[in-house]
Amino acid sequence: MTIDPTFATLAPIVISGLSLLVAIISFVMNYRLNKRDKERSEQLAEMQLRLHELQLQKEEQAAEKRESSRVEARHVLVGLKSHHIRIANTGGTTVTNVTCECDDDNAPYAFMQDKEPFERLEPGESFDETVLFVSGSPSKFVITTHWLGADGEEHSRDNIITW
Helix, strand or coil: CCCCHHHHHHHHHHHHHHHHHHHHHHHHHHHHHHHHHHHHHHHHHHHHHHHHHHHHHHHHHHHHHHHCCCEEEEEEEECCCEEEEEEEECCCCCEEEEEEEECCCCCCCEECCCCCCEEEECCCCEEEEEEECCCCCCCEEEEEEEEECCCCCEEEEEEEEEC
């Protein structure tokens, strides 16, 4: 068995060429993967930064809500024909001396304010005032709530009521 002299000289060259080609292909693929990983790492870092900023903003808003006072009024239907205006403390502090007023020109038939001024409303608490509607009563009107916040300052808010 004899080996062809050209094969013996060309085999190491072909093998070296193939290994060089494989090395170049793996280098290019490794370069592309590293580049893509770097881009994704930058995107991830940017997303983490935005997420951190959003979390800080959410915490600031929650702290602001805990420290602020807010009293809202809304229409509540009780049963089939009984209407109430619910005055609720939706802020984060205790409020005192809660009152509300309705514009006489654009008001329901009767707005009974027998519980006012409400001395103290803790966060999340509410009280109801009875309201009567008749044919011709406006279906949309404004109730202004007034209260003293924890800081002792008087606050007010206009609430649009629809029924």
